[in-house]
Amino acid sequence: MFLDEPVLTKNIPGCGPLQDTWGKAEDRTVTTGKTYRDRGGYATLENCLGMEPSAIIDEVKNAILRGRGGAGFPAGMKWTFLPPEDGQPRYLAINCDEAEPGTFKDRLLVDFDPHLVLEGIAIACWACKLDHAYFFIRGEYPSQAITMQRAIDEAYEMGVFGGTGLLGKCDFKVDCTLHRGAGAYICGEETGLLEAIEGRRGWPRLKPPFPAVKGLFGRPTIVNNVETLAAVVPIMQKGAAWWQGIGVESSIGGPPSYGTKLMGVSGHVEKPGVYEAPLGVSLKCLVEDYCGGMRGGKGFKAAIAGGASMGILSTDQYEAEMDFDIGRKYDLMGLGTACPTVFDEDTDMVAVARNLSRFFKNESCGQCTPCREGAQWMFKLLSRIEAGEADSNDLDMLLELAGSMGIMPGTTICGLADGHNWAVRTVVNKFRGEFEARVRPAKTALQGVALTSSANAI
Amino acid sequence: MSWTVKPSRTQEITKRTEPYLSEEAKAKYEKDLIPRYPERRGALLPILHDLQHHERCIPHQAMVEISQFLNITPGEVLDTVSFYEEFHVEPVGRxxxxxxxxxxxxxxxxxxxxxxxxxxxxxxxxxxxxxxxxxxxxxxxxxxxxxxxxxxxxxxxxxxxxxxxxxxxxxxxx
Known part of the structure; x- marks a missing residue:
């Protein structure tokens, strides 16, 4: 599946399939405010200012734009959760934390087309009547923070933000502030992100209340991903019906997967990078027609579907469609950020599981015991299995531990532990033979507390 | 990792006479950062980034100064500093x-x-x-x-x- 023309990467060459004419990645430069406007940028915002805010929300809702940050929650729907205006400030928090291993798609937008994101931000603020947008960018993106700050400054000069009102054409004024994180994966969780903007440690909050009701500084707040906001611009320019013409319907009776998606492919492929493709494109097509095939002509073994926490696709799932059905169809948590990391036939899957587990162990914020303690244990067990020092009971214990932590078993506040759980469990289940070959048979059967049943009792 | 507990009761805090937050820096924060947030505390991360960049660490004395500037307790500043990987209490290399x-x-x-x-x-x-x-x-x-x-x-x-x-x-x- 291919797009007729680039949508989100209109100003970013080199994001199409191999044989396309979308330019070369070497020719990428940052699109300045002036260039962006000369190419028709901010015209969509101007049109939107002539519309009723509720009509914009309806259009985005009708497009069924599902969030691009990982959870896939419909953005238009999220916007309707805001309470009625009460004259006090309301906020937009833009999630550019992007710390999920394998994910680097938002960086592309910030690096090369920051004004597309800013236009989306301005439209969202107008539609939802949000007074201040906080652009939260991860600490590991220092040069991107500089690019974004420059773009925000340009947008202020062009009158998009600040002044008397949006584009100087209405009396609704929006401010935009760049806020840098400082190296914590958990701040990509929406409420952890709010804590970080408030200057606190990034511990996720209990929900409800949801951020739309009580978010930043206790006020209603919408949290959206960078790519989601960028996608609002073409939707408002060309309409919901056009957006629905891209992508696929669900093949299992679920909600549809419409629109284009930035897919960052990494790992053992010839040309890793971010590509723009319609949702529903198969992983095989992405690897072969966009990335030039597996590196060195090796065979495909596995791929992390869309960011470390989503789980892994096995060798026979190479043709999996990259859409929001992927979770239910291929036993994964979901599509995530649609940024697959691909592994070739020589990859040691035990090492992959150990690496993923170490990530979640290091990034656990420490708030909930099952995640803080469980993550350490899972990493230790996996390290033991990798070193050949474990027995088969350890493998069972690993799976039991994994299944006991997360929102789904009901033992943690946020989904970080679910990510750890799915990442490890899917690798072990789909490549069990490799794990069994590394462990000794146990001398006695595993005796102990049934972790999962006690977890259910909570 | 935020749960790492270190003994703080016996810890020596080195002090210097020259403050880490100069009057000039404070005036700059007051003008550029504080108005961007509805609560003074919102400026904490940007200030810490600035200090980490210039001093290559966030010394305890600086945490106290920041807490006074933002009307929060020194413990709250330490809480935030120790949580984030990019802030260091001991100086990092150049x-x-x-x-x-x-x-x-x-x-x-x-x-x-x-x-x-x-x-x-x-x-x-x-x-x-x-x-x-x-x-x-x-x-x-x-x-x-x-x-x-x-x-x-x-x-x-x-x-x-x-x-x-x-x-x-x-x-x-x-």
Whole structure:
């Protein structure tokens, strides 16, 4: 599946399939405010200012734009959760934390087309009547923070933000502030992100209340991903019906997967990078027609579907469609950020599981015991299995531990532990033979507390 | 990791007479940062970034000064400082070189890069060379997986790297 023309990467060459004419990645430069406007940028915002805010929300809702940050929650729907205006400030928090291993798609937008994101931000603020947008960018993106700050400054000069009102054409004024994180994966969780903007440690909050009701500084707040906001611009320019013409319907009776998606492919492929493709494109097509095939002509073994926490696709799932059905169809948590990391036939899957587990162990914020303690244990067990020092009971214990932590078993506040759980469990289940070959048979059967049943009792 | 508990009762805090937050810096924060947030505390992360950049660490004395400036307790500042990986209580080297160790980078050979740098610098990860020039870190995903194996050299994301290229990039640092 291919797009007729680039949508989100209109100003970013080199994001199409191999044989396309979308330019070369070497020719990428940052699109300045002036260039962006000369190419028709901010015209969509101007049109939107002539519309009723509720009509914009309806259009985005009708497009069924599902969030691009990982959870896939419909953005238009999220916007309707805001309470009625009460004259006090309301906020937009833009999630550019992007710390999920394998994910680097938002960086592309910030690096090369920051004004597309800013236009989306301005439209969202107008539609939802949000007074201040906080652009939260991860600490590991220092040069991107500089690019974004420059773009925000340009947008202020062009009158998009600040002044008397949006584009100087209405009396609704929006401010935009760049806020840098400082190296914590958990701040990509929406409420952890709010804590970080408030200057606190990034511990996720209990929900409800949801951020739309009580978010930043206790006020209603919408949290959206960078790519989601960028996608609002073409939707408002060309309409919901056009957006629905891209992508696929669900093949299992679920909600549809419409629109284009930035897919960052990494790992053992010839040309890793971010590509723009319609949702529903198969992983095989992405690897072969966009990335030039597996590196060195090796065979495909596995791929992390869309960011470390989503789980892994096995060798026979190479043709999996990259859409929001992927979770239910291929036993994964979901599509995530649609940024697959691909592994070739020589990859040691035990090492992959150990690496993923170490990530979640290091990034656990420490708030909930099952995640803080469980993550350490899972990493230790996996390290033991990798070193050949474990027995088969350890493998069972690993799976039991994994299944006991997360929102789904009901033992943690946020989904970080679910990510750890799915990442490890899917690798072990789909490549069990490799794990069994590394462990000794146990001398006695595993005796102990049934972790999962006690977890259910909570 | 936020739950690491360190004995604080017996800890010596070194003090200097010159404040870390100069009047000039405070005036700048008051003008540029404070109005951006509805609560003064919102300016905490930007101030910490500024200090980390200039002092290469956030000393305890500075935490006290920041707390007075933002009307919060020193403990709250310490809480935030100790949670985030990029803030250091002890000074880091003049240059920070962070090698990514997450899944795409490991699959593409980060270990050879990291080991080569360790050998070359004669330090382990999360250590600083004796001359205070380079701090070597192994961090989780830097968000540049298409450049795997990659590293963050001060503000620059660079990759894909061979061990020799990585060593050359570190050599170039003054």
């Amino acid at each position: 240059h920070v070189v962070a090698v990514c160790q997450s899944v795409a980078c490991e699959a593409c050979g980060h270990a050879a890069v990291l080991d080569h740098l360790k050998d070359k610098l004669g330090i382990d990860e999360h250590e600083t060379t004796a001359d205070g020039k380079v701090t070597l870190l192994a961090l989780e995903c830097l968000g540049a997986c298409e450049k795997a194996p990659c590293m963050l050299r001060n503000d620059e994301l660079i990759g894909p790297l061979t061990p020799e290229q990585a060593a050359r990039l570190v050599d170039e640092l003054k």
